[in-house]
Amino acid sequence: MHEIHIGEDLRERNIEIAEENRKILRGNGVVTFNLMSAPGAGKTSLLVATIPHLTDKHRIAVIEGDLQTSRDAERIAALGIEVFQIETGGVCHLDASMVHSALHTLDLESIDILFIENVGNLVCPAEFDLGEDARVMLLSVTEGDDKPKKYPLMFTESGLLLPNKVDLLPHVEFDLEKARHEALDINPKLEIEEISCKTGSGIEAWTDWIERFCETRGGS
Amino acid sequence: MHEIHIGEDLRERNIEIAEENRKILRGNGVVTFNLMSAPGAGKTSLLVATIPHLTDKHRIAVIEGDLQTSRDAERIAALGIEVFQIETGGVCHLDASMVHSALHTLDLESIDILFIENVGNLVCPAEFDLGEDARVMLLSVTEGDDKPKKYPLMFTESGLLLPNKVDLLPHVEFDLEKARHEALDINPKLEIEEISCKTGSGIEAWTDWIERFCETRGGS
Numbered sequence: 001m002h003e004i005h006i007g008e009d010l011r012e013r014n015i016e017i018a019e020e021n022r023k024i025l026r027g028n029g030v031v032t033f034n035l036m037s038a039p040g041a042g043k044t045s046l047l048v049a050t051i052p053h054l055t056d057k058h059r060i061a062v063i064e065g066d067l068q069t070s071r072d073a074e075r076i077a078a079l080g081i082e083v084f085q086i087e088t089g090g091v092c093h094l095d096a097s098m099v100h101s102a103l104h105t106l107d108l109e110s111i112d113i114l115f116i117e118n119v120g121n122l123v124c125p126a127e128f129d130l131g132e133d134a135r136v137m138l139l140s141v142t143e144g145d146d147k148p149k150k151y152p153l154m155f156t157e158s159g160l161l162l163p164n165k166v167d168l169l170p171h172v173e174f175d176l177e178k179a180r181h182e183a184l185d186i187n188p189k190l191e192i193e194e195i196s197c198k199t200g201s202g203i204e205a206w207t208d209w210i211e212r213f214c215e216t217r218g219g220s
Numbered sequence: 221m222h223e224i225h226i227g228e229d230l231r232e233r234n235i236e237i238a239e240e241n242r243k244i245l246r247g248n249g250v251v252t253f254n255l256m257s258a259p260g261a262g263k264t265s266l267l268v269a270t271i272p273h274l275t276d277k278h279r280i281a282v283i284e285g286d287l288q289t290s291r292d293a294e295r296i297a298a299l300g301i302e303v304f305q306i307e308t309g310g311v312c313h314l315d316a317s318m319v320h321s322a323l324h325t326l327d328l329e330s331i332d333i334l335f336i337e338n339v340g341n342l343v344c345p346a347e348f349d350l351g352e353d354a355r356v357m358l359l360s361v362t363e364g365d366d367k368p369k370k371y372p373l374m375f376t377e378s379g380l381l382l383p384n385k386v387d388l389l390p391h392v393e394f395d396l397e398k399a400r401h402e403a404l405d406i407n408p409k410l411e412i413e414e415i416s417c418k419t420g421s422g423i424e425a426w427t428d429w430i431e432r433f434c435e436t437r438g439g440s
Contacts, residue, residue: 038259039342039371040363067343069369090373092312092343120370121341122259123287123312142362142385143260149289150340151259153310165362171391173418198393 014128017096021103021131028108031214032116034130036154037138039120042164044072045197046138046206047115051079053207058112058214063102065094065119072117082106093124096131113214122147126154133217134159141165141174148182155186160193160209167196234348237316241323241351248328251434252336254350256374257358259340262384264292265417266358266426267335271299273427278332278434283322285314285339292337302326313344316351333434346373353437354379361385362392365399368406375406380413380429387416 025032035043044064051060061082064073073085084102086094099116106114116132118125126135137158139147142165148155155161161183163176176194183190193209195202245252255263264284271280281302284293293305304322306314319336326334336352338345346355357378359367362385368375375381381403383396396414403410413429415422 038340038363040258040360040367067370068372071366071370090343090347092341119343120258121312121343123310123339123341124344127310140260140362142360142388143258146291147260150287150291152288168362168388168391171388 014096017100018129018131021096021100022133024103024108025114025131025133028111030108030111030114031217032114032130032132032134033210034116034118034125034132034135035138036118036122036125036135036158037120037164038122038140038143041120041138041140041143042197043117043120043138044075046162046164046195047076047117048079049197049200049203050207050210051076051081053203054113054210055081057211059110060113060115061106061111063094063099063106063114063116065098065117067092067119082111088119092119092121093128094118094130095128099130113210122151122154126151126157134213136160136162138162138164139179141169141176142172144173145175145179145182148179148186152186155183155190158187158190160191162202162206163192163194165196165198166194166201167199234316237320238349238351241316241320242353244323244328245334245351245353248331250328250331250334251437252334252350252352252354253430254336254338254345254352254355255358256338256342256345256355256378257340257384258342258360258363261340261358261360261363262417263337263340263358264295266382266384266415267296267337268299269417269420269423270427270430271296271301273423274333274430275301277431279330281326281331281334283314283319283326283334283336285318285337287312287339302331308339312339312341313348314338314350315348319350333430342367342371342374346371346377354433356380356382358382358384359399361389361394361396364393365395365402368399368402372406375403375410378407378410380411382422382426383412383414385416385418386414386421387419 077083135158283304297303355378
């Protein structure tokens, strides 16, 4: 087997804008989560399953990153939630400047929790700090248990891993213990909650995680 | 709902190198397929299921694109096939220059069919011509039937769409007819073969498609 290695691009400018976003968001008492996953792992379904459990206590807004369509944004808007749609026009990730534009438009004083749904992609989103407080990664069990070792940066950068679609475990070859072990090898601080947006299992544990996170941050 | 649009980068230089790759490959009688999909849709499993059906009549080689690991390349090498591993070091797609480096090392005169397994990503790989004869796209039915409208370029650029993991259809909400219809709306010339690398269903139709393709190109 032969090999070549290609150097990695660094995006220094993004870091500055992300820090500015973070200052603005924290200054307004907004707790911000950046949701990342491969395409079709269930980010929008997770938000649809999650938001109704939070709206009693928190004012929620969503930034929806999408390549071409506003389908996801429409699913969220149907919940009566303020949605800012970023159509990236083919760019495969959100960056801090895209989110910065959204911050000028959203009424931040009336938001407690901001979810940013990133573009479906296991690679580039992990390289771009958006100014969030925490990164949450979904991994559908249909994608295979080799993903931590193959896409390590995504696991390194996330605070919480949500293995999703666990209702499909009887039908796929996915060793949850192996995936958990390899993910923790990469990032020993990673928290892990198994969920199924379809059956609702694990959604309470995930919303409890959000509540604990908000309390720790002195948020809403 | 508010919206912003971000401009798309164009990568002109890639086109020239891709044309050079194409000239080299065709000049050596190599028929080349570029396999693209989201992470975990089954590209490597497809190659493992496919190659043994082709080795009687054709000499096969594989270029494996991967972010960090050589796991996929090892699975292919275990079949006794020449594999060139491109570790992109975090870059989320293969480009023509990466493939060009591989062409200097592979013994092209002893290859009839070259499979290039792209990095798992539904976005950027579609923007980079590698010099292939055809692009083949896998779509796991676990990813959702909204993917054609959400990732249109991938469907526009592919000659063949392989909906994979159809054994899971009873357990997921995926409307195959809707996905087929929306994919053909985007690309009316797209051919579609449903497969399951797990059960083997559709693999014969796919290898027949390869054989027909090679005959039409005057290949092996």
